[in-house]
Amino acid sequence: xxxxxxxxxxxxxxxxxREVSLWSGRRIAEQLRAIGIDALVLDVDxxxxxxxxxxxxxxxxxxxxxxSGEDGAIRGVLDLLRVPYAGAGxxxxxxxxxxxxxxxxxxxxxxxxxxxxxxxxxxxxxxGAAPLVARIIAxxxxxLMVKPASGGSxxxxxxxxxxxALPTALMQCFSYGHTALVERFIAGTEVAVxxxxxxxxxxxxxxxxxxxxxxxxxxxARYTPGETDYYTPARLSAEATAAxxxxxxxxxxxxxxxxxxxxxxIVDRDGVPHFLEVNVSPGLxxxxxxxxxxxxxxxxxxxxxxxxxHAAVQRSAT
Amino acid sequence: MVGTNLDPFSDxxxxxxxxxxxxxxxxxxxxxxxxxxxxxxGGSPFxxxxxxxxxxxxxxxxxxxxxxxxxxxxVGQGDLxxxxxxxxxxxxxGISASAENVVVTVGSQQALNIVAxxxxxxxxxxxxxxxxxxxxxxxxxxxxxxxxxxxMDDDGLIPAALAEAITAVRASGRTIKFLYTIPNFHNPGxxxxxxxxxxxxLQICRDAGVLVLEDNPYGLLGFDSEPSRAxxxxxxxxxxxxxxxxxxxxxxxxxxxxxxxHAIREKLxxxxxxxxxxxxxxxxxxxxxxxxxxxxxQQLKVFRELYRERRDAMLDALGDMFPAGCTWTVxxxxxxxxxxxxxxxxxxxxxxLAVSERVAYVPGIGFYADGNGRRNMRLSxxxxxxxxxxxxxxxxxxxxxxxxELVETxxxxxxxxxxxxxxxxxxxxxxxxxxx
Numbered sequence: 139x140x141x142x143x144x145x146x147x148x149x150x151x152x153x154x155x156r157e158v159s160l161w162s163g164r165r166i167a168e169q170l171r172a173i174g175i176d177a178l179v180l181d182v183d184x185x186x187x188x189x190x191x192x193x194x195x196x197x198x199x200x201x202x203x204x205x206s207g208e209d210g211a212i213r214g215v216l217d218l219l220r221v222p223y224a225g226a227g228x229x230x231x232x233x234x235x236x237x238x239x240x241x242x243x244x245x246x247x248x249x250x251x252x253x254x255x256x257x258x259x260x261x262x263x264x265x266g267a268a269p270l271v272a273r274i275i276a277x278x279x280x281x282l283m284v285k286p287a288s289g290g291s292x293x294x295x296x297x298x299x300x301x302x303a304l305p306t307a308l309m310q311c312f313s314y315g316h317t318a319l320v321e322r323f324i325a326g327t328e329v330a331v332x333x334x335x336x337x338x339x340x341x342x343x344x345x346x347x348x349x350x351x352x353x354x355x356x357x358x359a360r361y362t363p364g365e366t367d368y369y370t371p372a373r374l375s376a377e378a379t380a381a382x383x384x385x386x387x388x389x390x391x392x393x394x395x396x397x398x399x400x401x402x403x404i405v406d407r408d409g410v411p412h413f414l415e416v417n418v419s420p421g422l423x424x425x426x427x428x429x430x431x432x433x434x435x436x437x438x439x440x441x442x443x444x445x446x447x448h449a450a451v452q453r454s455a456t
Numbered sequence: 457m458v459g460t461n462l463d464p465f466s467d468x469x470x471x472x473x474x475x476x477x478x479x480x481x482x483x484x485x486x487x488x489x490x491x492x493x494x495x496x497x498g499g500s501p502f503x504x505x506x507x508x509x510x511x512x513x514x515x516x517x518x519x520x521x522x523x524x525x526x527x528x529x530x531v532g533q534g535d536l537x538x539x540x541x542x543x544x545x546x547x548x549x550g551i552s553a554s555a556e557n558v559v560v561t562v563g564s565q566q567a568l569n570i571v572a573x574x575x576x577x578x579x580x581x582x583x584x585x586x587x588x589x590x591x592x593x594x595x596x597x598x599x600x601x602x603x604x605x606x607x608m609d610d611d612g613l614i615p616a617a618l619a620e621a622i623t624a625v626r627a628s629g630r631t632i633k634f635l636y637t638i639p640n641f642h643n644p645g646x647x648x649x650x651x652x653x654x655x656x657x658l659q660i661c662r663d664a665g666v667l668v669l670e671d672n673p674y675g676l677l678g679f680d681s682e683p684s685r686a687x688x689x690x691x692x693x694x695x696x697x698x699x700x701x702x703x704x705x706x707x708x709x710x711x712x713x714x715x716x717x718h719a720i721r722e723k724l725x726x727x728x729x730x731x732x733x734x735x736x737x738x739x740x741x742x743x744x745x746x747x748x749x750x751x752x753x754q755q756l757k758v759f760r761e762l763y764r765e766r767r768d769a770m771l772d773a774l775g776d777m778f779p780a781g782c783t784w785t786v787x788x789x790x791x792x793x794x795x796x797x798x799x800x801x802x803x804x805x806x807x808x809l810a811v812s813e814r815v816a817y818v819p820g821i822g823f824y825a826d827g828n829g830r831r832n833m834r835l836s837x838x839x840x841x842x843x844x845x846x847x848x849x850x851x852x853x854x855x856x857x858x859x860x861e862l863v864e865t866x867x868x869x870x871x872x873x874x875x876x877x878x879x880x881x882x883x884x885x886x887x888x889x890x891x892x
Contacts, residue, residue, distance in 0.1 A: 152493075154808055157486035183490070259862070267866045293480060294808065305866040312862055313808045349459065361478035364463035425462055 142447055145170055146195040148212065150181035153204025154293050154314065158361065162422035163201035169440035170199075182206055190219060197447040198223040200419055203290055207419045209235040222454035224446040226418045230394035234416050235288050237319050240393060244413040247392045249385050251413040252321040252404075253278060256287060259312045267305060274320055275301050281323040284308060286315035290417065292356045297323060321414075326406040328355060329372045330427040331386035332420065333399050334437075336445040337452060340390045342383035343431035347372035361425055368427075370434040378409040389416045396453075397446045400428050471578075472600050481819065484807050488816035494848030496770075496835040497816040499643065499791050501703050505762055510750060518745050526741040532729035534560025534713070535737065538744040542713050545747070546699065549675055550689030557721045559728060560735045564673060564700040564712035568595040570727045571669060571696060571714065575633045576601045581625050583635040583666070585613055587794070587823030587832065589643045592636055592671065602630070603825035610785065612649030613637055615656045622664045634667040634696075640684055641674040641790025644823050644834035648788060651684065658691045673700040673712075676756055678789035679764040693717060701743050703791070704756060709739040763791065769842035770835060773849035779856050784835075791838040794820075796831055797856060800868030803833040806859045815851035 147170070149163020150156055163179045170177035178195070180186055182202060190198075198221055206212050210228030217228065226234065233239045241251040255274060262270055274282070284307040285295035294314030296307035311318045332343040347369040350359040359365040371379065386401040393416060400420035403411040420428040422439070429439050488495045518526055533539070539555035546553055561567040568591065576582065578600035584592065586605030593603060604625055607617040618635070625632050637657070639649035649657070661668050670687045678684070688697035700712040716724055728735075746752055770793055774784055781798030797803060804819040820832025835852075837845055 152487055152490055152814075154484060154487070154811060156490075157483040160486070259865070263861070263865045309862050309866050310805050313805050313859075347459075351461070357480040357483065358477045364461050364466040365477065367459040367461045369459040 142175060142196050142444060142451065144176045144193075144195045145178070145197055145199055145447060146190065147177055147179045147199045147201050148182060148186075148207070149179050149201040150183075151202045151204060151206050152182070153202070153206065154289070155203035155291050158291055158421060158423060159201055159203045159207065161361075161424075162203065162426070165424070166199060166201055166422050166439070166443055169438075170443060171440075173438075173440040173444060175440075175444060182212060187215075187219075190221060194219075194221060197221070197451050199443060199447060200225055201422060203419055203421060205235075205288070208290070208417070209288070220454070222447075222450045224397045224443070224450045226393075226395040226397070226399070230396070231418050234393050234395065234399075234418050237285075237287050237415050240389070240416055241413060243392055244385075244389060247388050249388055249413045250410055252283070252324050254319055254321040256317060256319050258317045260316075262308070267308075271301075271304050271308075275304065278320065278322045282307075283321040283323045284311050285319050285321075286311055287317040287319045289314055291360060291421070295356070297354060324404045324406055324412050326404045326412075327372065327374065329374070329382055329403050329405060329411075330431070331382050331401050331403065332428045332431040333386050333390040333395075333401070334432070334442065334446065335390075335397055335449065336442075337449040340387055342386050344371035344434045345374065345379065345382050346370045346427045346430050346434075347374070348427070360421075361423065363425060366425075368430060370430050372405075374405060375409055378405050378411070381405075381409065382411045385411045385413060389413065397449055398428070400431075472598055481804065481807065481822070484811050485816065487811050493811075493814045493816055494840060494844050494851060495816040496837070496840070496845070496848045496852070497818050498839060499836055500839050501707055501791075502759070502762060502839055503706055503708070505758055506706065506755065507750075511746070514745050514749055515742055518741055522741060526738050528737060530734050530737040530740065532734045533725045534558070534735050535740040535744065538711075538740045538747075539713070541744055541747045542699065542715075545676075546686070546688075546697070546715065549672070549683045550685040551697065551715070552689070552692070553715050557715055557718060559714045559716070559721060559724050560740060561712045561714060561728060562732060562735055563702055563707075563710040564671065564698045564714075565591050565595070566728070566732070567698045567712050567714040568592050568671070569598075570724050570731065571634075571698075572596050572599040572601070573727050574720065574723045575667075577631075579630065580633045581630045582633055583618070583621055583625075584825075585637060585642065585645065587644055587820065587829055588636065588825075589638060589671065590818075590822045593823070593825050596636070597825065601633070604632075605824060605826060605828070606635075608642070608645055608647060610647055611653060612639060612642065612645075612647050613653065613657060615653055615660055618657060619660050619664075622660070622666060626664075632664075632666050634669045635661055636669045636671065637687070638671045638674075639687055640672055641677060641787055642792070642794075643674070643790065644792050644818070644820075645794045646785035646787035646790065646792045647794075648678075648684065654685070654687060655690060658687060658694070662691070662694055668695045669698070670695050671698045673698075673703050674790035675699075676704055677760055677763060677791075679760055679767065680788050688715065696720060704759070705743060705746060705752070709742060710736065711739050711743050760789075763789075763838060766837040766840070766842055766845055767793075769845045770837040770849065773846040777850055777853040779853065779860060782856070791836050793835045793837065795833045795835060797833070798860065798863075799831070800863040801856070801859050802830045804830060806855055809858060810852065810855045813851045813855050815848045815855065817852065 147163045147167045167177040210231035214228040238256045282298040294311045328348040329345040331345045349367040389401045400417045402414040539558040576599035582601045688695040697715040784795045818834040820829030
C-alpha cells in the first residue's frame with residue numbers, strides 16, 4: 139500500500155456552503171491526524187497554487203461543497219498539477235453537479251426520478267410568470283419541490299404546498315442560481331445512500347433514513363443536532379433496502395464517479411426509490427450522512443479517508 | 457430500530473434555548489471574511505488607524521513595570537483607576553458620576569447581559585427602537601423578554617410613539633422593565649435623537665415609571681459637532697448608562713462599562729462576579745495606560761475624520777448608483793447607514809445573490825424581534841477604504857437591479873408571502889462579529 143504521509147484537505151471556498159465546507163474539512167483533517175497522517179487544511183484562494191507547488195502533498199482530499207468543489211473546476215486544476223485526489227474527475231462532476239443532467243442519466247439507466255421541469259429565470263421573463271406558473275401547477279400538481287438546478291445543503295429549496303407560494307419559492311430559488319428545478323413532490327421515506335470504493339469496486343454503505351422533526355430537511359435541520367432523527371440502516375423492507383443500494387451504485391457507475399459519493403433518494407409507498415441528486419463531495423460534519431453510514435458499516439472515518447486517498451494515488455500512478 | 461437525533465441532551469435544555477439553531481443567514485456571512493468580498497456588513501472599527509508602535513511600547517512598559525498587577529485578578533467591579541478615568545471620559549458628554557457607581561464589563565455586550573439578568577423575568581416587556589441593536593435583542597431574548605419596538609424617524613425615537621407603546625403594553629396587563637435606546641448615531645438606524653426630544657423622552661419614562669437603558673458606544677464619534685449631552689447627564693436617577701472602548705479605542709480588548717444608580721449597581725456587580733469573576737485586568741490596565749499616556753483625544757479626531765470620509769464615500773455612491781425608490785438615513789457620526797429598498801424587495805432573500813456578487817450587508821430582519829425589516833439593510837462604512845465602499849455599493853446596486861427584475865417578473869407580492877420560519881422569533885441569531 140502507498141505510504142501516505144502528507145495530505146492537503148481543501149475546504150472553504152467562496153460558495154454559499156463555505157461554512158459547512160470548513161466544518162467538514164477541519165473534521166477530516168483531525169481524523170487523519172489521529173491516525174498519524176500530516177493533514178493541512180487549505181482554502182481555495184490565491185495562495186493555494188503556490189502552496190501546492192512549494193510543498194506538493196501526496197494527495198488532496200476535497201472537502202469543498204458547492205460550485206468549485208463539485209462542478210469539476212478544482213479537480214481539473216488538480217489534474218493539471220498532477221496531484222492525486224479522492225473523488226470523481228471533472229467530466230463526471232459536471233454531470234453530477236447539474237441535477238437535471240444527473241436525473242436524465244439515471245432515468246436512462248432505469249432509475250425513477252420525480253417528474254420535473256427545468257426553467258431558467260429568463261424563461262419566466264420572456265413568457266410571463268403568471269401563465270407559466272399556472273401551467274406548472276396544472277401539469278405537475280401540488281405539492282412541488284423547488285430548488286436550484288445545482289447546489290447543496292437545501293439552500294434555496296422550498297416545498298410548495300399552495301399555488302400562491304410558487305412564485306415566492308421561485309424567487310428565492312433564483313437568488314441562489316439562474317435555473318430552477320421544479321419537481322413533483324414525492325411523499326415517502328427520505329434516504330441517503332453513500333458509496334465507497336477503496337480499490338475493490340464500489341460498495342453501498344447502509345442507507346441513512348432522514349426524519350426531520352419539523353417535517354422539512356432544510357439547512358437548520360441538517361446542521362442543528364436534535365432537529366432531525368436518523369435511522370441507520372433505514373427502516374425499509376429487504377426489497378427496498380436492496381433497491382436503494384442498487385440505485386446508489388447505478389448513480390456511482392453510470393455517472394462515472396470514483397472513490398466516494400452519496401445519492402439522495404425518496405422511497406415511495408410502493409417501495410420504489412426515486413433519485414433526487416448525487417453528491418460527489420458529501421458533507422462530513424458531525425451531523426452529516428456519509429460519516430453516519432460509514433460508522434454504521436464499522437469504518438473509522440480517518441482510516442476510510444486514508445484508504446480512499448490511497449486508491450486515488452494508485453489510480454494516478456497507473 | 458432506534459434512531460438518533462445526534463443530541464442526547466435535547467430533553468434537558470432550558471426553555472430559553474428554544475429556537476437556537478444553525479442559521480442559513482449566518483452561514484452566508486462565512487463568505488464575507490474572504491478578501492474578494494466587499495463587506496459592508498460588520499461594525500468593526502478601523503483599528504489599523506491606531507499608532508501601533510506607540511501602543512506596543514506602552515503595553516511593553518506596562519508588562520515590565522506593572523506586570524504583577526496587570527496579569528493578576530482584580531476586583532469584580534473593575535479596576536478603580538480605570539473607573540475614575542471612565543468618569544472623566546463621561547464628563548465630555550455632561551455626565552457627573554462617581555467611580556463607585558461604575559462597573560467595568562467585558563465589552564458593553566456583557567453589560568447588556570447583566571442588566572437583562574438583573575431586571576428581566578420571562579414575559580417582561582422591553583421597549584426598544586424599531587430597529588434596534590441585534591446584540592441587545594439577543595441579550596434580552598436570552599432572558600425571555602418580549603421586545604416591543606417603538607418607531608423612530610430622522611430625529612430618533614418618537615416621543616408620541618413611546619407614550620402610545622407604554623399605554624398599549626400596560627393595557628395588555630404586561631410589565632415594562634425598561635426602555636432600551638441608542639440615542640447617538642444609532643445602530644443600525646444611523647440617526648441621532650434630537651436635542652428637543654431628549655428631555656421629553658426622559659419625562660415620559662419618569663412619569664410612567666419606566667427605567668431608561670442608554671447605550672452609547674458611538675457618542676464621541678460625531679462628525680459635525682460637540683458630543684450631545686447624554687440622557688444620563690439629564691437624569692441620574694432613572695437612567696442606566698452603557699459605554700464602551702470598542703469603537704473609540706480597540707474592540708479586541710473587550711472593555712465596556714455600566715454606570716447605574718447605587719442600588720442597581722450593587723446587584724450588577726454580584727451578577728457580573730457570578731458570570732466572569734472579574735473583568736480582564738490586562739485589558740483594563742491597557743485602556744487606563746492609553747487614556748493617561750497617549751493623546752487619545754487626538755486619536756479620536758483621527759477616527760472621526762476617517763469615518764467622515766468613509767461616510768461621505770458611501771452616501772455619494774448610494775446617490776450615484778442605487779436604484780430609484782431606495783432611501784437611506786444620513787448619519788452625522790458612528791458607523792451605519794440604514795437603507796430602505798423599494799416595495800416588493802426582500803433583503804434577506806437577496807442575500808445569496810449578494811454573496812455571489814461578492815458584497816455583504818446585514819439584512820434588516822436581524823434588527824427586529826417581530827419579523828419586520830425585510831425592506832431594510834444595514835450598511836457599514838467603518839472598515840473598508842472609500843474606493844472599496846464605492847465598489848461595494850456598485851455591486852449591491854447590481855444585486856438590487858437583478859432583484860427588481862425578479863419582482864417585475866413575478867409581481868411585487870411574491871416576496872411578501874409568508875414562508876416557514878418567518879414572523880416573530882423566539883431567538884435572534886447572533887450577534888456574530890459581522891453584525892455588531
